[in-house]
Amino acid sequence: MSDSVESGPRLTEALNAHAGHYLSAGRLIEKGETPYQSYEVWDTPQFGRLFRLDGYFMTSEGDEFFYHENLIHVPCITQDAPARALIIGGGDGGSADELFKHPSMTRVALVELDEKVVDIARQHLPAVHNGALDDPRLDLHIADGLRYVRETAPAAGERFDLIVLDLTDPIGPAEALYTEAFFTDCKRLLSHQGALSLHLGAPIFQPERVADLMDRLLAVFTIVRPHFHYIPLYGSLWGMACASDHIDPLALSADEIERRIAERQLRQLQYYNGDTHRAAFAQPNYLRQCLNPQ
Ligand code: AAT
Known part of the structure; x- marks a missing residue:
């Protein structure tokens, strides 16, 4: 088991102007724009399939x-x-x-x-x-x-x-x-x-x-x-x-x-x-x- 930090692309979310968090992005499955918002689906190492709207985390299979x-x-x-x-x-x-x-x-x-x-x-x-x-x-x-x-x-x-x-x-x-x-x-x-x-x-x-x-x-x-x-x-x-x-x-x-x-x-x-x-x-x-x- 390795605790070394992966340096690949990250998905980040700000919680306020001074703090936020990130997950390793993994593989992009789909992204696009609807009439209401932008969306992305990723396959992430931490939580599996992960869904974002307008760059904000919505839900993931894992959590x-x-x-x-x-x-x-x-x-x-x-x-x-x-x-x-x-x-x-x-x-x-x-x-x-x-x-x-x-x-x-x-x-x-x-x-x-x-x-x-x-x-x-x-x-x-x-x-x-x-x-x-x-x-x-x-x-x-x-x-x-x-x-x-x-x-x-x-x-x-x-x-x-x-x-x-x-x-x-x-x-x-x-x-x-x-x-x-x-x-x-x-x-x-x-x-x-x-x-x-x-x-x-x-x-x-x-x-x-x-x-x-x-x-x-x-x-x-x-x-x-x-x-x-x-x-x-x-x-x-x-x-x-x-x-x-x-x-x-x-x-x-x-x-x-x-x-x-x-x-x-x-x-x-x-x-x-x-x-x-x-x-x-x-x-x-x-x-x-x-x-x-x-
Ligand atoms: N189940 C956890 C996921 C969500 S998704 C929130 C949903 O609300 C999105 O699918 C979005 O399209 C929908 N939504 C936004 N505005 C409206 C509206 N006016 N009427 C109906 N649906 C709407 C919750 C995520 C929580 C994020 C916490 N940071």
């Missing part, structure tokens, strides 16, 4: 479970029998795959802006979606999530137990989907036990972003629970939140979570268990400070 399992199972296990979910973004199918592990799930609407993302996932990222993109319970819409939540879903009288914002970061095209107004539109579509699940960014490198998003969520929902996970592809500890007026992921003990995992026969969990669920809500003092700046 996708760190992100998708936590974004989905933290809220879903807290709900009694989640049946209907809406994913905004998430065209790689990783979130849909985790939702379908819950046996009560009858329908997942996936609203992805960019058709090319779904094509790329079908062609190059089978280990991310595991066939979820072709599951009969999936209702795929190629559309703008903003418009879907504001117009399409309300007109159809839709209600969801879970809305997942599996979106690019709140800078650039997805910015309008991280506002108080959009969170309020999402809340209108939630069922009684409904919750919103989203990622918040990197508290160490983007503390203002994380704190701002928490403020916006707290203006709309009564129970907002941030949880934190190290995401290798994003090169940092990453924040996520479960926001609801009714369900509280902190109300469950580790034993109760394990009981539910067994009862639902959740398969192929590479990250999530009762202990990781509880631990994700523990905040070191610097995080408490970030979330409650004086």
